[in-house]
Amino acid sequence: MANERTLVCGVQGSFHTSTKFFDEAESDYFGELEEALIHGDPITSSHGPKKGIVETARPPTLEIFPSWPMRHQHHQHPTVEQRKSEQSVESSEESGSVKDTANTTSTGVIAGAQSQVQCRGRGATEGEAQKGLVVIMANGAPQRTGAQQPPPSAPQIQYDNSHTEKKKIIAGSTRKDGKLLDAKTLRRLAQNREAARKSRLRKKAYVQQLETSRIRLQQLEHDLQRARTQGMLLAGCGASGEMSSGAAMFNMDYTNWLEEEGRHVSDLRAGLDAHLIDNNLSSIVDDFITHYDTLFHLKARLAQTDAFHLLTGLWTSPAERCFMWMGGFRPSDLIKIVTPHLDPLTEQQVIRLCSLQQSSQQAEEALWQGFDQLHQFLSATLSSEPLSTDVGADVSNYAGLMDIAIEKISSLENFVRQADHLRRQTLHQLREILTTRQAARCLLAIGEYYRRLRALSSVWATRPRDRALIGNETASPNTVTDLQTIQQSQYAHYSAF
């Protein structure tokens, strides 16, 4: 009897490592268990309360691996239920094996190892993995989601101390609420957590992006307001009213182009400062020149529909517009501007540059003469009918007049394109003549020159109109100071522009 008792204890968990197991209440319970073992009676749930006793009174060392903490208080009754049903099935075997296992202490493998509780879950990494085999037993079904279900028809209990059986027991882990989980669930939960974390990070990044965009928008609106008050935008529309849609789009494209130009300028500056080897610097230079080509291409496209817009320069700042030549810069002027910044130049380069400047001047002159001829033809046509009479009254004549005039100015597009062609050729030829570093400095000089011209436009627009307010005796310095402060405030406005 004593033997049996011990063995029952062993069966109960075979986890015992100490000999002190039960108090009286427990022993009562185990008495019943014994009976069940012997008689094969399924123990009904009327033993529930006793289970509770058992649970609470369970010795703390009811575990096969003493180092692992036990957290299985409320897993007991399924355990017991399970055991009971198992035992009812296997009582005969057990009774037989009980004797055999009497001598085993830490291993209490139920003979036949028919019952194996497969507890799938995370490994013993967290230290709560084992849960003792009590826990394993409670986790009868392979896919436990923490619910305490009765084990499947043939649950298997396996006391894992042997290496051969090790792989069959994967200790489960419990969540905070103590539910048992298997590996699949745990994986899923981990993935969920990961996904949630990523989602949070993404959200954070998005919010930050929104914030910066909001600030930028505020700044843009502020700048726009300032520009409006300075009359910059109003000046462009003038008497003609709205721009053509192609022109409006071109203006937008040009603004983008300027922004990109700013980037090219900084790249180039960085490249020069870093003393890049020529090959690397060359690619930056060539990119910049390609960027100019892009602008010429945009202009050529607009020339087909709205050559007037290009020639009148409504897409540039007032100062640029004022000194524009045929819809852009005058090539020979540009060469004059950049030459001082290209020192040191070889003699060969000096000769070539001079020759380039001369050729540009000749080409410009020829183009201008052609343009002038066009103007003469137009004048002649528009004034062909007597100007004193209202030609408009005579519709057919008027229409005829307009037709001829239209024909005359139809080559306007060609003039703009030839002018841009000239500009483009000049830039490319400069690239040919100069070394890489010289070309870099040349492009920077051009960029800076036009940036200053644009800045001048805004400074001019906001200059103090009433000099009397400044005070006569200190007029000059104050004006200069005022201009400087205005310039500085406008500087930021135009630096991106």
Add this chain to the structure above:
Amino acid sequence: MRMVEDDREGLIMAYERITRMASNNAVVVFSVSTCCMCHVVKRLLLGLGVGPTVYELDQERGGREIQAVLSQLLSASPVMSGPHGVVPVVFIGGKLLGGVDKVMSCHINGSLVPLLKQAGALWL
């Protein structure tokens, strides 16, 4: 049928005429009197000291055929055709140079003047 043949003959004749005209003079410009771009080319050449031989196709007989042949000759290189057709077209030393685009490019890259000198249109 006959008209097409006539056209073909006309074109062949025009081509021969062009060849003849071009080789007779160092610099030949095919132009239209009212074309402003032609004026550009003429002024450029004159400014360089060249005395080009100019054929105003609106005043020449068979001018249309000549224009047609010139279009064919220039079809290889992309030439921006103006309102007056493909003119101006420039021949230097009997060889086709191109339209105003080509003339400008050659002048900027410095190859026009040597060509002119080579053809004997410029001295010094």
